[in-house]
Amino acid sequence: MNDSKLHIRLFTKSYCGWCHEAIDWLRGKGLAFEELEVLSNPAAMEELKDLTGKTMTPTIEVNGDILADFGVDELEPWWQKHGFDR
Structure with missing residues (x-):
């Protein structure tokens, strides 16, 4: 999938190590x-709660698909499963 067709939002907390790894992973792929x-x-926190029912980070939303409370080792297979690299 062409990068221009991906709408990627990453919910993070500043102290979250997995969040920093997810940011590095996305940047490493050259993704916006x-x-x-x-x-x-606070509005982002409320939206995160609405999307997942939780406040856990990182949480990524790509074109409406959501992966919550993950490590980078879970991100790659999820990304491929959803065909975002096509």
Whole structure:
């Protein structure tokens, strides 16, 4: 899938190591994404709760598909399963 067709939002917390790894992974792929730091953005925290029922990070939303509370080792297979690299 062409990068321009991907709408990527990453919900993070500033102290979250897995969040920093997810950011590095996305940047390493050269992907544009919107980072929503939920501790400094109450609206983003509410949206995260609405999407997942939880406040766990990182949580990524790509074109409406959601992966919550993950490590980078889970991100790659999820990414491929959803065909985002096509």
